[in-house]
Amino acid sequence: MSARKHKLLVVDDEFLNRDMLKQRLLRSGFEVTEAENAQDALHVIGEGGIDLVLLDMMMPGMSGIDLLKLLRGVHGQNELPVIMTTAVTDSQSIAGALNLGANDYVTKPIDFPVALARVTSQLNRRDAEQRLRQSEERYALAQRGNEDGIWDWDLASNRIYYSPHWIQIAGLGSASISDNPDEWFKRVHPEDLGTLLGRLKQHWVDGAARPFFCEYRLRCGDGLYRWMRARGHTVRDATGRAIRTTGSQSDINEQKAHDSLTGLANRLFFLERAGLCLERARRVPQSSFAILFLDLDRFKLINDTMGHLAGDRVLVDVAARLSASLQGEQTNSQAHHPFTVARFGGDEFAILLEELPQPDDAPAVAQRLLQSLELPFHLNGRDVYSTASIGIAIWNPAYASVEDLLRDSDTAMYAAKARGGAGFMVFDEALRQRAATRLEIETGLRQAIERHELAVYYQAKINLQSGALVGFEALLRWRHPTLGLVSPADFITIAEETGLIIPIGEWAIREACRQMVAWQTLFPRVPALAISVNLSVRQFRQPDLPAKIAAILAESGLSPRHLQLEITESILMDEPETAIVTTRKLKDLGVGIKLDDFGTGYSSLSYLCRMPIDTLKIDRSFILRMRDNNTDLEIVRTVIALARTLGMEVVAEGVECQDQVSQLRSLGCQFGQGYYFGRPIAAREISHLLAATTEDGTPDPDELARQ
Ligand code: C2E
Ligand code: MG
Ligand code: MG
Secondary structure, eight states: TTTTOOOEEOOSSSSSHHHHHHHHHTTTTOOOEEEEHHHHHHHHHSSSSSOOOEESSSOOSHHHHHHHHHHHHHTOOOSSSSEEEEEOHHHHHHHHHHOOOOOOOOSSSOHHHHHHHHHHHHHHHHHHHHHHHHHHHHHHHHHHHHTTTOOOOOOOOOOEEEEHHHHTTTTTTTTTOOOHHHHHEEEEEEEHHHHHHHHHHHHHHHHHHOOEEEEEEEOOOOSSSEEEEEEEEEEEETSSSSEEEEEEEOOOOHHHHBBBTTTTTHHHHHHHHHHHHHHHHHSTTTTEEEEEEEEEEEEHHHHHHOOOOHHHHHHHHHHHHHHHHHHHHHHSSSSSOOOEEEETTTEEEEESOOOSTTHHHHHHHHHHHHHTOOOOOTTTEEEEEOOOOEEEEEEEOOOOHHHHHHHHHHHHHHHHHTTSSSSEEEHHHHHHHHHHHHHHHHHHHHHHHTOEEEEEEEEEEEETTTTEEEEEEEOOOOOOEETTTEHHHHHHHHHHTTTTHHHHHHHHHHHHHHHHHHHHOOTTTTTEEEEEOOOHHHHOOTTHHHHHHHHHHHHHTGGGGGGGEEGGGGGGGSOOHHHHHHHHHHTTTTTTEEEEETTTTTTOHHHHSSOOOOEEEEEEEHHHHHOOOOHHHHHHHHHHHHHHHHEEEEEEOOOOOOHHHHHHHHHHHHEEEEEETTOOOHHHHHHHHHHHHHHTSOOOHHHHHHO
């Protein structure tokens, strides 16, 4: 390397000056490049490979001083030696240049022997510095060399030296490998190769002294991938071009394979093991395996009420119990049943039953795992109970990947949770069907609005005392191309979970308001009717909900007096104070607030009193049972009394027969809604109804009967 010719750049705007200097430098054994102005010089330096610059201080346009400032400032070229050439002997400006970071100067006309001595001295100094830096890096590497392998890459010749320890870590035994970089890269996991090379490139162009760093998988001598951590530093020439990269490599497979909190295997390791099981199950007839996905029930509650430390303790304890239970399986049964327990993060665990003689074995294992969690966990002198839900997916030849099995065990786990938790479910055909329908609904829902598949239906709300029509409830319907008319019961939850309820719900509100104004214009004889629209929890939690509602009102021209928003008690669950504030903001718009499905939630009366609620809607289930069940009758009576005390109106939901109407009337309930008065119907049919409605709002009995 030291035999390399130094390359100098001569910058001067006068050809004669440049040429004279160049000829003499060439004769002294240097390579020389010229530039006639600062811009060109910057360009040449940027391309790399320059060891020293002879820079004319005074040039038209950008001066040498300006260029020097640029190099030392913005471009960070602090190590590139710069010698100023100047005709002025004014010591002020020479001192100025030196202060700006010039390494030396020569005066014109140039005394060549003096210039040569200064150039050589600068180059020697810089080479010495570079060697020092290199040996420091080597030393640092050698320090780490005890555990780490070392690699040393000469970029010019593109050869890498791999230390014996590097070769040993890669499991290549004493077999020596060539100094080709490909010896390394051909063993890198295809999924990691891009990252590794990308990081190297980035590091080389990065100019700054940020070291190279990458964690990736290397295929070792035994054919298996292991996680490695590589670091490196680069030596650069004076212009910052990378000429050599030296680094270390260590095996971090153990760190990578384990979850640091519980010491169990982690997701990556689990997936790798499961991948091996899948391959074997495909090869060996009659062999099978299963994945159990376990999630603690209400773990969030422990975390929230007792703190994260307590939560961590529970997780560690759960991990230990699961492992112990599975180990017990091993010793109790004669057969050897290998397994892997992993923590996937949070309160999620996965168990791989690597050999499954009978499919029934998996539920039996799940049962015992659940049992192992039945005893309380001791936390700060308190006994805390935590149950879990487990989903099981058993391999069959239809499975193409581990991901599919995991997905199914996850689906089954959710099904177990939906049944109230503390149990397990095996993924089967019925669940598969449900999951498929769900997926169909989810994907279809995304396009439902644009494809005009959504419609709002309207159900009449009646004054029980007078029989007059007082308004409608807007209820969403989805005309699915293959599934037919899908009820909100089947898609609102999915829309909630996916967030699609936001655009869909907004569309429903806008549509209902638009329709209402249309009816008001079409049927001026009809007394002022109100429209109720449902708001789900997720819609309600949008910070800009009040603004959105205000905008919809303005754009449709509907008076706020005619709009009512139906919310449920569940909005109070997480942050009751915020819910109260939002409700007040909505109320301030002038719209009405209805509490839907009242009696089914768990809200506290004190919160309810602080919310500006106009109307309570008694849930359908109480109305349904009130005739035969005294408790339900009493509940209805109490709600009506409560509403009267709080100055609210009451609507009975789900009124289906004359008996209920009379009973509600005698209890003093003002309003009713239900199949008895009319099912939810399309807007067009409501128009017929309104056309037949008399002046006082009483619907034509014939029209209603037809619905
Ligand atoms: P909800 O707000 O409690 O609506 C009342 C439900 O009871 C409606 O079901 C209605 O069709 C049904 N119903 C009315 N009268 C009777 C009756 O006499 N007997 C029986 N058995 N049922 C009756 P639907 O239309 O299936 O809606 C279900 C739920 O979906 C609604 O419950 C509401 O929570 C939600 N939903 C509907 N439309 C929207 C919407 O636009 N946005 C939001 N966020 N949720 C909506
Ligand atoms: Mg409702
Ligand atoms: Mg309801």
